[in-house]
Amino acid sequence: MIDATRVETPGGAYDVFVGTNVLDEIGRIAARVLPGSRIALITDDTVGVLYADVATDSLRRAGYSVIPMSVPAGESSKSWSVAGQLVERMAAAGLERSDAVVALGGGVIGDLAGFCAGVYMRGIAVLQVPTTLLAQADSSIGGKTAVDLDAGKNLAGVFMQPSAVLSDTGTLTSLPEHEWRSGLAEVVKSAVLEGEEFLGWLEKNTADLMSRDSGAVYEAVRRCACFKGRVVSSDEREAGERESLNYGHTLGHAIEKVAGFGVIPHGLAVGEGIRFAAHLSERVLGSAPAFSQRQEALLDAMGLSALQRRFDANEIRSAMSNDKKSRGGNPRFVLMQEPGVFQVVEVDGMTLAEEIDRWVLEGDEGS
Numbered sequence: 001m002i003d004a005t006r007v008e009t010p011g012g013a014y015d016v017f018v019g020t021n022v023l024d025e026i027g028r029i030a031a032r033v034l035p036g037s038r039i040a041l042i043t044d045d046t047v048g049v050l051y052a053d054v055a056t057d058s059l060r061r062a063g064y065s066v067i068p069m070s071v072p073a074g075e076s077s078k079s080w081s082v083a084g085q086l087v088e089r090m091a092a093a094g095l096e097r098s099d100a101v102v103a104l105g106g107g108v109i110g111d112l113a114g115f116c117a118g119v120y121m122r123g124i125a126v127l128q129v130p131t132t133l134l135a136q137a138d139s140s141i142g143g144k145t146a147v148d149l150d151a152g153k154n155l156a157g158v159f160m161q162p163s164a165v166l167s168d169t170g171t172l173t174s175l176p177e178h179e180w181r182s183g184l185a186e187v188v189k190s191a192v193l194e195g196e197e198f199l200g201w202l203e204k205n206t207a208d209l210m211s212r213d214s215g216a217v218y219e220a221v222r223r224c225a226c227f228k229g230r231v232v233s234s235d236e237r238e239a240g241e242r243e244s245l246n247y248g249h250t251l252g253h254a255i256e257k258v259a260g261f262g263v264i265p266h267g268l269a270v271g272e273g274i275r276f277a278a279h280l281s282e283r284v285l286g287s288a289p290a291f292s293q294r295q296e297a298l299l300d301a302m303g304l305s306a307l308q309r310r311f312d313a314n315e316i317r318s319a320m321s322n323d324k325k326s327r328g329g330n331p332r333f334v335l336m337q338e339p340g341v342f343q344v345v346e347v348d349g350m351t352l353a354e355e356i357d358r359w360v361l362e363g364d365e366g367s
């Protein structure tokens, strides 16, 4: 079974397909949306070993000539120099304006290959084939692509909507536990933002998701894809609703930065960020404490336990004010009134300092 969600943005309209054990459908889907005859299949060394053969065979059966390109797994491949090597190889292989890129892998490959497709000949088509929970639930949809610079993460990028997204939830069975958990934080984020229906479903199906029951995983990814597709359709460039996707990310990014990138997985930092944002929502918006208690219980049940907070409050504060999303020094937070109802608020320095001190202290007591 394959579910399709339509995403319509000014930068392009496309389908997000979600199914279980459907990777070999990639050739058929490519044939519907990619006009050319050559495909650069970009993957990483880990994903390539597991899934490149199935994808390549399917694409070849559909008549494409496939040029395989693999980079080392991990964030360090999301760089200007690796992107440069890939586009040079695309040129050397004679890829033309009508040819395409297939991005087979997690968020790193999606961002990197999407970026290469976006700049090669001023933009050739890209098909996103995400293989991590984070990428299927979130990063493969919406057209943001980037590489990291020495000065910071995602600092060079382009908007490049894919021609289609194919999420095979069967590929998630091979995902290491910490990557799985990291993705679950984004699923919780999406459910809280979407509202009661999704949140209630997640609470009821936590145990099945934890054991990666195939039906539950499919349903979670499908719901996340619908949610993200709807948000980016209404706001491609983050002028309004798309900003809500940063729920938990103001503190989350600060934690990742202060700990040193790669030390704390993104999802765990985001889990911590949404705990903090829910508390801040009580103070700033007067939200009911029952909301943050409910979210805490869900995060705990998902194995996203609170971090031991051996952080310096001042370092966290200054990392927040330097975030590329803060405007004029005051960090912006996505705060929740209740499930499904958010507000973006610039929080004043005094309130924030008190809340960060409280957060650091509580985390210390708990450790």
Ligand SMILES: NC(=O)c1ccc[n+]([C@@H]2O[C@H](COP(=O)([O-])OP(=O)(O)OC[C@H]3O[C@@H](n4cnc5c(N)ncnc54)[C@H](O)[C@@H]3O)[C@@H](O)[C@H]2O)c1
Pocket: 044, 045, 046, 047, 050, 073, 074, 075, 078, 105, 106, 107, 108, 109, 111, 131, 132, 133, 134, 135, 138, 139, 140, 141, 142, 143, 144, 145, 153, 154, 171, 172, 173, 174, 175, 176, 179, 182
């Ligand atoms: N563009 C966006 O909107 C957006 C949104 C959120 C995050 N991101 C980016 O996504 C990146 C993180 O993505 P990620 O968490 O998917 O990391 P990742 O791509 O590095 O994948 C994590 C690890 O899992 C391995 N892996 C991937 N799929 C696998 C599978 N099916 N089985 C076994 N191993 C597998 C990879 O080789 C890698 O080692 C970051 O660079 C972040 O900036 C982008």
Ligand SMILES: [Zn+2]
Pocket: 186, 249, 266, 270
């Ligand atoms: Zn995130």
